[in-house]
Amino acid sequence: MNRGGIAFANVTFAYAGKPVLDDVSFDLPEGEFCLLVGSTGAGKSTLLKAVNGLVPQFTGGTMHGRITVAGREVRGRTPADLADLVGYVGQDPLAGFVTDEVERELAYTAEQLGIDPAAMRKRVTEIVDLLGLADVRDRDLAALSSGQRQRVAIGAALVAGPAALILDEPTSALDPTAADEVLSALHRLVHDLGVTVLLAEHRLERVAQYADSALLLNGGKVTAGPVGEVLAVSPVAPPVVELGRLAGWPGPPVTIREARRHAAGLRDTLAGLLPPAPPINGPRASRSRNRTAAGPPLLEARGVHVDYPGGVRAVNGVNLLAGRSERIALMGRNGSGKSSLLWALQGTGKRSSGAVTIGGADPAARKPAERRTLAGLVPAEAADLLYAETVRAECEGADDDGRAPAGTCAKILADLVEDVDDQAHPRDLSEGQRLALALAVTLTAAPPLLLLDEPTRGLDYPAKAALAARLGRLADAGHCVVVSTHDVEFCAEFASRVVILSDGEVVADGPARQIVAASPMFAPQVAKVLPGWLTVGEVAEVLGETGDDADG
Incomplete structure (x- = not known):
């Protein structure tokens, strides 16, 4: 399997006259699990697609700067040219499948690359075992759950033995358990095989605990660093980070485990208090209010x-x-x-x-x-x-x-x-x-x-x-x-x-x-x-009413 990281050097991209990436530079080492963070419309999908040549080869637009994966220049090459180097999994895996059966889908890329049949069978079997697909390898793709399809899509991208795996919102259609299964599989790829993973996801609460580092894309610029430091300055952050900001915890904590270690004082402050009952109308009317509408059922x-x-x-x-x-x-x-x-x-x-x-x-x-x-x-x-x-x-x-x-x-x-x-x-x-x-x-x-x-x-x-x-x-x-x-x-x-x-x-x-x-x-x-509280907003409102400091 190829080895190597992902590097952007002064990359600028504009589409239809609109700047999307502005002098972006970062360097992800081999075997890094990196989380790409940014608001909706920030250009995350554009950055991801630039790694495997989809941008600008299939989107148009103008690009300047240098992108390399495992030391190989990416610009000017198509996804087919880079299939042995970069695996890409889009937001809808079903739309990217080209066959109708699991094992045929896993073997398709290897066949297109002319890999020896014996080597291909061995590689497919290894990926099936690695991603826990043994029970479904003979099934139709249409009969799989969303989590199983996502793992098949990842497996299909891995058959060529790429150095890097690029994923765009891989857990967006998954329930929490299926999302954990997919993220755990990615974690094994990083630690066991040295694959470099770059992943964009809006549900940061699911992914942050798995990532080694993060990139924040905001206004076309990229900020790189440890996950906690990046989320601390990000305009979008998971609830546990927002809770840490409210309480003034150092870090702020990225995982539930870290947050619990800081939370004793806040729990004492909230002891005996109840979450607020939201008003019938107004900006917080959407908050949970544990009531059932009166009258006959609609x-x-x-x-x-x-x-x-x-x-x-x-x-x-x-x-x-x-x-x-x-x-x-x-x-x-x-x-x-x-x-x-x-x-x-x-x-x-x-x-x-x-x-x-x-x-x-x-x-x-x-x-x-x-x-x-x-x-x-x-x-x-x-x-x-x-x-x-x-x-x-x-x-x-x-x-x-x-x-x-x-x-x-x-x-x-x-x-x-x-x-x-x-x-x-x-x-x-x-x-x-x-x-x-x-x-x-x-x-x-x-x-x-x-x-x-x-x-x-x-x-x-x-x-x-x-x-x-x-x-x-x-x-x-x-x-x-x-x-x-x-x-x-x-x-x-x-x-x-x-x-x-x-x-x-x-x-x-x-x-x-x-x-x-x-x-x-x-x-x-x-x-x-x-326990007993559901949102950061509830905590903030009660602390504001009592005048207590969040950090206890």
């Missing part, structure tokens, strides 16, 4: 089953009642049936048996136009709802489809997010803007039930906080909001109630604070450091 689902060909039962007899103004987080491991349940509730997805009513009406029995007035669903890929060439055309189409007065969708969009160019193509928007547009399109028909499937993918911490606040305001206005999510930190900010699925069945349903605090998998970072 949503009634009884005995819902969803079956797929091949004897696969995705939803198994789910009963769910929900009222207006509830904020429900639907959680569970990959493959637990969350998305299938959302589509069954909305009425478009197949329901094998059982009953679903929204305000007394079965959405599955209604025509699409009527169905939109009962339940709106924003899928995991928000762009799947967007078809027009401009934001304005998208809004006008939503007004027509929802039989709403002209300008309704545009007004909803303006209320959700500021400064969206109505002449921009929807796919040119940022992740947060595109999600807001899809949400506005959905809300134009004024459905009382709002369903969202993994809406925080690609969003940094400020964008997720803004989304939680928007959804909170919608709940306060009378909508019932149900969000399927793997993001435990978003759940802590948003949910009043948590429903956990496993193998298509409800295994827990109750107040958010009670459910997540009792779950090692779904507890947010603050709850692991300060």
Whole structure:
């Protein structure tokens, strides 16, 4: 296997006249696990793609400076030229697969490089063992869980024996356990094989503990250093770092273990105090408030089953009642049936048996136009709802489809997010803007039930906080909001109630604070450091009211 690190020397890149990288220089040694940090839209994906030649070979733009991997010049070469040197895994591994079976996918790159069949078989077997894929090596890729697909994508990138592995948000679609499995596999690659790993991820709370160093990309400039030092000055940081800043702990701590060692004084300060009950309206309306809406249920689902060909039962007899103004987080491991349940509730997805009513009406029995007035669903890929060439055309189409007065969708969009160019193509928007547009399109028909499937993918911490606040305001206005999510930190900010699925069945349903605090998998970072508390905002508010110092 090749050996060597990654070096940028005075790299500048601009696309369509817009500077993205500005005189970037850093040097990652061989066998380094480096975390790339930055706000949404900072240019992290651009930097990653520059390492294997995707930028500028396939994107256009102008680049200056020098990039080397294991001492070999990268600029001027295509990803195919660098396949034996740089392995790249994008945000959606399924979109990058070129075959339909695990073992064939693992062998594909080696075949293209002309590796001897005997050597190829040996290498594939080693990667299967290294990444824990032995049980699925003969299976179809479509039948794998998201975590298994992610490991296959990593394995396919490793078959050529690269010196460096580049990953763009590898845990964004994974539940906490699957994310740990993938990150642990990467950790073994670094320590056992000396592979240099450069990884970008918005869910920093998952990755920081594994990284040896970090790069902060902000305003086109890069700051490099130890993980704690970089996160201390980063505009985006995981809750445990924010808690350390609030409490004045040195470092600040990056891991739960480090934070616990500093937390004794803060625990004493908070002893006997309760997390604040958020106001009904206002900027903190999205925070967990452990209440159930009064009155008759808006949503009634009884005995819902969803079956797929091949004897696969995705939803198994789910009963769910929900009222207006509830904020429900639907959680569970990959493959637990969350998305299938959302589509069954909305009425478009197949329901094998059982009953679903929204305000007394079965959405599955209604025509699409009527169905939109009962339940709106924003899928995991928000762009799947967007078809027009401009934001304005998208809004006008939503007004027509929802039989709403002209300008309704545009007004909803303006209320959700500021400064969206109505002449921009929807796919040119940022992740947060595109999600807001899809949400506005959905809300134009004024459905009382709002369903969202993994809406925080690609969003940094400020964008997720803004989304939680928007959804909170919608709940306060009378909508019932149900969000399927793997993001435990978003759940802590948003949910009043948590429903956990496993193998298509409800295994827990109750107040958010009670459910997540009792779950090692779904507890947010603050709850692991300060039992009974979910967010840094809660701690800050109570300390502000009491006048106590955070560090005790």
